[in-house]
Amino acid sequence: MALLELSGITAGYDKNIILKDFNLSVEKGEFVSLLGSSGCGKTTCLRLIAGFSEPMAGTMTFDGKDYTHVPLHKRNFGFVFQSYALFPHLTVFDNVAFGLKMRKMDKETIRKEVMHMLEVVDLKGFENRFPREMSGGQRQRVALARALVIKPDLLMFDEPLSNLDAKLRVKMRVEIRRLQQELGFTAIYVTHDQEECFAISDKVAIMNKGVIEQMDTPSEIYNRPKTEFIARFVGFENFFDLERTGECTFKTKHGVTIRTEKDHAASATLKGCIRPGDVTVAPAGADLPNAISGKVMVSTFLGQHNQLNVATDIGEFVVSCDQTQVFPVGETVTLSLAANKIILID
Amino acid sequence: MSRKKNLLGMLLVVPGVLFVVFFMLVPLFSLCLTSFFPQQSFSFSSYWGLFKDVYFQQVFMRSMRLSLLSTFVCALLGFPTAYYISKHSKHKGMMMAFAVFPMFTSPVIRSFSWMVILGKRGIVNNFLVAIGLFAKPQSLLYNEFSMTVGFVQLFLPQMILSLIGVMDNIPDDLTLAAGNLGAGRLRSFFEVVFPLSVSGLVTGSVLVFTGCMTAYTTPQLLGGADTRVLSTMVYQYAMSLRDWTQASVVAVVMIVVTMLVSSVFNTVSKKVNPIA
Ligand SMILES: Nc1ncnc2c1ncn2[C@@H]1O[C@H](COP(=O)(O)OP(=O)(O)OP(=O)(O)O)[C@@H](O)[C@H]1O
Numbered sequence: 001m002a003l004l005e006l007s008g009i010t011a012g013y014d015k016n017i018i019l020k021d022f023n024l025s026v027e028k029g030e031f032v033s034l035l036g037s038s039g040c041g042k043t044t045c046l047r048l049i050a051g052f053s054e055p056m057a058g059t060m061t062f063d064g065k066d067y068t069h070v071p072l073h074k075r076n077f078g079f080v081f082q083s084y085a086l087f088p089h090l091t092v093f094d095n096v097a098f099g100l101k102m103r104k105m106d107k108e109t110i111r112k113e114v115m116h117m118l119e120v121v122d123l124k125g126f127e128n129r130f131p132r133e134m135s136g137g138q139r140q141r142v143a144l145a146r147a148l149v150i151k152p153d154l155l156m157f158d159e160p161l162s163n164l165d166a167k168l169r170v171k172m173r174v175e176i177r178r179l180q181q182e183l184g185f186t187a188i189y190v191t192h193d194q195e196e197c198f199a200i201s202d203k204v205a206i207m208n209k210g211v212i213e214q215m216d217t218p219s220e221i222y223n224r225p226k227t228e229f230i231a232r233f234v235g236f237e238n239f240f241d242l243e244r245t246g247e248c249t250f251k252t253k254h255g256v257t258i259r260t261e262k263d264h265a266a267s268a269t270l271k272g273c274i275r276p277g278d279v280t281v282a283p284a285g286a287d288l289p290n291a292i293s294g295k296v297m298v299s300t301f302l303g304q305h306n307q308l309n310v311a312t313d314i315g316e317f318v319v320s321c322d323q324t325q326v327f328p329v330g331e332t333v334t335l336s337l338a339a340n341k342i343i344l345i346d
Numbered sequence: 347m348s349r350k351k352n353l354l355g356m357l358l359v360v361p362g363v364l365f366v367v368f369f370m371l372v373p374l375f376s377l378c379l380t381s382f383f384p385q386q387s388f389s390f391s392s393y394w395g396l397f398k399d400v401y402f403q404q405v406f407m408r409s410m411r412l413s414l415l416s417t418f419v420c421a422l423l424g425f426p427t428a429y430y431i432s433k434h435s436k437h438k439g440m441m442m443a444f445a446v447f448p449m450f451t452s453p454v455i456r457s458f459s460w461m462v463i464l465g466k467r468g469i470v471n472n473f474l475v476a477i478g479l480f481a482k483p484q485s486l487l488y489n490e491f492s493m494t495v496g497f498v499q500l501f502l503p504q505m506i507l508s509l510i511g512v513m514d515n516i517p518d519d520l521t522l523a524a525g526n527l528g529a530g531r532l533r534s535f536f537e538v539v540f541p542l543s544v545s546g547l548v549t550g551s552v553l554v555f556t557g558c559m560t561a562y563t564t565p566q567l568l569g570g571a572d573t574r575v576l577s578t579m580v581y582q583y584a585m586s587l588r589d590w591t592q593a594s595v596v597a598v599v600m601i602v603v604t605m606l607v608s609s610v611f612n613t614v615s616k617k618v619n620p621i622a
């Protein structure tokens with residue numbers, strides 16, 4: 001059984017329902033990221049798990065025990081706030097020591113544990129500073145140390161890196177991942193940044209309108225999105241309706257045959273999708289597999305390559321092509337869809 | 347450009363500065379002068395004379411006692427109220443309006459209403475007699491009790507407002523963080539909310555204490571002949587006895603004491619919250 005299990009959770013604010021029949025399960029030692037557009041309920045979900053609010057319906061179990069109504073201070077979960085939420089009137093040392101003090105540990109043990117944790121997050125020598133005397137990145141590490149030092153059974157991060165610059169962000173996310181693997185804690189991580197989320201997690205859960213649409217390993221999500229929403233999220237821009245004619249062979253509604261390399265779908269009518277970079281553009285009439293003809297509508301210079309918007313019978317395609325290829329607006333072209341890059345969605 | 351701005355800034359400040367200098371600093375200075383020149387030459391004699399006066403000592407102690415007690419009661423009543431309004435109230439605006447509503451009536455009116463409430467035929471006495479606590483009405487007026495009640499009611503809004511001001515600036519995430527780290531409700535209140543509210547408590551206390559020390563109507567109307575305080579004493583010296591030197595000596599003592607007590611409050615708050 002999974003370590004953390006949310007089932008049938010309904011949650012929201014007053015009459016405003018945000019999560020509806022929400023399910024999530026996290027295995028011990030796993031690093032799970034929650035990804036989703038702004039306002040989809042990621043923070044709501046984390047706060048619920050942490051016990052900052054209670055669900056209107058549904059249950060939460062942790063390590064086999066019912067945790068739905070356990071008060072927050074009895075959960076032993078760590079939480080790294082987006083705002084860090086450091087105690088401004090306490091020094092770095094006292095901030096980190098706070099959780100241990102609440103656990104009534106003796107002074108000497110507290111001192112040892114705190115100093116060790118400050119060393120881990122590379123903040124030795126800062127213990128007598130106040131939070132306002134630290135930089136954003138340093139504060140973030142204090143917040144991290146404060147959450148880690150209590151050896152939480154589960155650690156939650158709510159966009160902990162969003163206030164940092166790009167360089168520090170990369171450094172810190174490597175750090176977080178390293179600590180997680182070293183200390184072996186279970187983590188749920190909320191972020192807006194797709195790259196960050198793929199780089200750091202064992203599993204990624206993508207949320208849409210208060211439910212998780214797909215939860216899988218990063219490569220699975222990237223290479224095999226299960227819904228159109230997920231596919232769009234991970235960079236698929238071209239969608240077209242298909243009708244099955246056999247194993248790995250399909251036909252568009254205009255009768256063009258499309259072959260795929262793998263067939264992981266079941267339905268008779270389904271959707272195909274492909275990323276802009278996996279479509280080859282050729283002059284009209286070229287003899288290519290999975291060929292579709294269309295007319296160039298817009299051509300945009302994007303530095304590395306050009307982006308073309310091509311109108312076809314089965315909808316508009318966004319494709320990217322080499323700088324060396326020049327297709328003026330209005331020209332008829334042939335698009336070839338790479339058979340091993342087409343993803344099928346039931 | 348920046349010079350022009352500086353000039354403009356200075357011009358804007360001038361009226362305020364002039365006002366403060368002429369209507370506050372100059373009178374204050376002349377007050378001090380008066381108190382040190384009982385006759386033509388400089389001397390501490392008026393001070394020594396006053397300090398040795400048993401009557402003054404009594405009045406001084408009473409003023410201190412009443413002001414400190416009222417401040418303490420205001421803090422005790424104001425803290426939970428402010429905490430509730432700032433952190434747990436759904437109708438914050440309305441609650442604030444209720445809290446500050448007494449400020450819209452004059453201290454005179456308020457003192458008179460206490461005279462009605464606490465009088466021999468007032469509701470408090472009627473109630474106490476009705477439940478059989480006392481056989482006949484007690485005298486609740488014109489003593490230190492009625493003065494404290496009056497002070498507390500007069501200055502509680504100041505305390506509440508100062509506290510709400512700082513409590514509103516304590517992010518809810520901090521209490522959640524404390525809870526998340528294992529602090530129960532009470533513990534997180536005393537470890538986080540309280541220390542972070544101390545600056546408001548100090549501001550409120552200074553306001554209440556100063557207010558109590560200097561209030562005139564309330565002690566005059568709710569106190570009696572044998573419960574004189576420093577402010578009524580000043581009035582007595584200046585207006586009844588026409589002894590301006592003595593009046594200014596008492597006034598200077600009041601100023602110094604108020605400043606001393608305020609700085610004690612501030613020192614205590616620094617101990618609780620070093621960054622405040
Ligand atoms: N305190 C609140 N009261 C009422 N509605 C709220 C409150 N907090 C959030 N909401 C609403 O709940 C929805 C989900 O909010 P939530 O904070 O969970 O989003 P999120 O996924 O964390 O978004 P973001 O990525 O922008 O942080 C939003 O539509 C928001 O407007």
Ligand SMILES: [Mg+2]
Pocket residue numbers: 042043044158
């Ligand atoms: Mg959020």
